[in-house]
Amino acid sequence: MKKQILIIITILTLYSCQNKDKKDSNIIKTIVQDTLSKTVAGTADLSEAPPRDDKAVELIRKQLLVLLKKDLPAMTKEDRFFSYEAFDLNNDKKNEYFVGFSNPYFCGSGGCSGYILNNDGSVINSFTVTDFPILVTASTSDSFYDLIFESRGTFHQMKMRNGKYPSNPSVQEKWKGEIPKESREVLDVNSKKLKKYSF
Structure with missing residues (x-):
């Protein structure tokens, strides 16, 4: 009798697991189909999707480890995070990187x-005492867009001269x-829309 009860319990357990797997599978299938249809139709909300961890992140990470080599021993784990945004500052079809x-x-x-880095990771320049975001204007100097930085509540114009801001x-x-009005905001690290990356 005990063997029969054990067999029945085992069969019921296996059956319920199969049904659960089918239900989970159906739910997942429905979510995937819904997401795909919204993406194709252009109605999917991707505003919360973080940027992918790509080659730019690795490039910036390696450069920061070199640039901040002397600072690293004094930094805590919480200090070792950066945000970045790509923007083509000189219309050469290659993005430069604002790192904050x-x-x-x-x-x-x-x-x-x-920092502002070239597409190859080399430093255009570093900057200090800046409140984010940085504004990119439509005017240019030395083939690079002029920038507007906010510092201590006041906006300042930053023009490229001799290869540096x-x-x-x-x-x-x-x-x-x-x-x-045509200015574009970049590196709005306080908006929490930009992902933080460790280095």
Whole structure:
């Protein structure tokens, strides 16, 4: 009798597992079909989708390990994160990279530090005392778009000269008038839309 009860329990357990697998499979299938149909129709909400961990991240990560080699021993694990945004600053069909930080090691009362890197990872320049985001204007200097940095509540114009942007926006010419509507925001690390990457 005990053997029969054990066999019945085993059969019921196997049957219920099969039905559960079928239900889970059907749910997953329905979600996949729904997502695919929304993606094809262009109605899928991808606003929360993080950027993929791609070659640019590895390039930036390697460069930061070189640039910050002397700082690394003093940094905590929480300090070792960056955000980045790609933007073609000189219309050469290759993106440059704005790299920013949002932690106490790189940020103070005056703002935060960061870098602008070429597509190959080489440094265009570093910057300090900056509040994010950075604005890219439609005007150019030396074939690179002019930038507007906010520093201590004041906007400053940053123009490319001799292959570099100035590193301290707070001492540059103050922006007069309204911010141009055609300006594009980059590196808005405080919006929480940009993913943080470790280095």
